Amino acid sequence: MSRQEELVEAGKRLLLNNYRQAPVVMSRGEGCALWDVSGRRYLDMTAGVAVCVVGHGDVGLADAISAQARTLVHASNLYYLETQLRLADALSRRAFKGRAFFCNSGTEANEAALKIARRYQAVARDRPDRVELVAFDNSFHGRTMGALSVTGQPKYRAGFGPMVEAVRFVPFGDAAAVREAVTDKTCAVIVEPIQAEGGIILPPPGFLQELRRVCTETGTVLIFDEVQTGVGRTGTFYAFENEGVVPDVVTLAKGLGGGVPIGAMLANEEIGRGFSPGSHASTFGGNPLATSAALYIQQAIDVNGLLERCRDVGSHLGSALLRLAERRKPRTRGARGRGLLQGLVLDGDAAPVVARAAERGLLVSVAGGNVVRVAPPLIVTKAQIDEAVALLDAALADG
Numbered sequence: 001m002s003r004q005e006e007l008v009e010a011g012k013r014l015l016l017n018n019y020r021q022a023p024v025v026m027s028r029g030e031g032c033a034l035w036d037v038s039g040r041r042y043l044d045m046t047a048g049v050a051v052c053v054v055g056h057g058d059v060g061l062a063d064a065i066s067a068q069a070r071t072l073v074h075a076s077n078l079y080y081l082e083t084q085l086r087l088a089d090a091l092s093r094r095a096f097k098g099r100a101f102f103c104n105s106g107t108e109a110n111e112a113a114l115k116i117a118r119r120y121q122a123v124a125r126d127r128p129d130r131v132e133l134v135a136f137d138n139s140f141h142g143r144t145m146g147a148l149s150v151t152g153q154p155k156y157r158a159g160f161g162p163m164v165e166a167v168r169f170v171p172f173g174d175a176a177a178v179r180e181a182v183t184d185k186t187c188a189v190i191v192e193p194i195q196a197e198g199g200i201i202l203p204p205p206g207f208l209q210e211l212r213r214v215c216t217e218t219g220t221v222l223i224f225d226e227v228q229t230g231v232g233r234t235g236t237f238y239a240f241e242n243e244g245v246v247p248d249v250v251t252l253a254k255g256l257g258g259g260v261p262i263g264a265m266l267a268n269e270e271i272g273r274g275f276s277p278g279s280h281a282s283t284f285g286g287n288p289l290a291t292s293a294a295l296y297i298q299q300a301i302d303v304n305g306l307l308e309r310c311r312d313v314g315s316h317l318g319s320a321l322l323r324l325a326e327r328r329k330p331r332t333r334g335a336r337g338r339g340l341l342q343g344l345v346l347d348g349d350a351a352p353v354v355a356r357a358a359e360r361g362l363l364v365s366v367a368g369g370n371v372v373r374v375a376p377p378l379i380v381t382k383a384q385i386d387e388a389v390a391l392l393d394a395a396l397a398d399g
């Protein structure tokens with residue numbers, strides 16, 4: 001048995017059986033490349049599921065983390081922490097103005113968003129009857145009970161009921177259905193500006209603006225889940241910048257720490273009234289280690305012009321995937337996405353194609369069942385994109 005096979009066997013024995021994992025053990029990374037324990041190199045177009053925005057093995061990130069680790073790793077939110085304040089300040093200079101709560105993951109950020117919305121209505125506005133949540137079919141917001149309750153895909157919820165009550169699901173993109181679903185009992189609407197896990201689905205033009213209008217008219221909290229689309233993934237820091245709307249609450253995670261776990265829930269000044277001392281907390285949330293990593297990422301985005309780069313290389317990727325989709329019809333149904341969050345739509349299950357791509361040394365992932373998601377580090381080059389698309393083409397030809 002090879003070392004890799006031994007480790008895969010150990011994984012099957014030691015870990016809970018909740019992931020569908022490739023029989024590969026990753027050990028090292030550099031830029032857009034990953035190596036497994038057998039020394040095999042892969043071109044990484046997953047970025048650790050839209051996380052590693054500056055790629056793997058970034059020396060600046062390593063330096064930021066190690067310098068902070070030597071100074072202070074953790075002290076808790078019993079005290080103010082300078083790196084946390086600097087990160088909140090850096091985020092407030094982006095397109096959303098508000099206050100920050102830091103946590104450790106996307107699902108926790110959404111949990112915090114749902115909680116502040118409920119408490120804002122119940123306490124700050126004295127409307128404890130406004131508890132209903134409106135969410136969308138095919139959405140994905142995370143795996144904790146609150147976030148799962150607003151996730152509009154039955155496969156994630158199966159066997160975990162009962163969910164948090166009073167959630168109404170409406171079709172993504174159907175503004176009339178939203179108008180009907182939002183009543184004076186609605187607390188909040190939660191939406192991904194682009195449905196990512198659901199299959200890289202962009203909303204129809206004007207849909208998010210209409211959501212904004214409905215929420216403003218009815219005093220409903222509008223929450224944008226930018227856990228996957230945020231931190232530059234679509235070519236602007238937030239995907240909503242492309243839509244001319246600003247939510248009341250926005251959530252971030254994934255790319256925020258470049259791979260170091262950190263999430264954030266940002267709320268505007270008005271909704272921020274929902275929280276008071278003791279109403280929400282996270283032991284690790286915003287600790288010095290995570291926030292120094294995230295501060296480095298904020299800097300790296302600006303210093304390296306990663307947003308412009310994402311738009312440029314992303315449009316190169318989008319065009320290449322469209323050409324590939326055209327060439328491989330009827331096996332393919334098209335391509336869609338924005339920036340470096342792109343999908344190649346297949347005529348069936350994308351998992352076998354993803355597996356064959358890995359055999360050829362290309363890492364991509366499945367979204368929405370029939371979509372091959374291409375979401376590389378934001379530092380990816382056009383030459384690497386071309387190599388990835390050629391490998392994907394070959395993987396399609398195999399099957």
Ligand SMILES: Cc1ncc(COP(=O)(O)O)c(C=O)c1O
Nearest residue numbers: 105106107140141142227228253
């Ligand atoms: C839009 C969105 N929200 C929330 C989550 C959950 O994030 P996490 O896995 O960090 O809890 C994800 C993860 O894929 C996501 O894509």
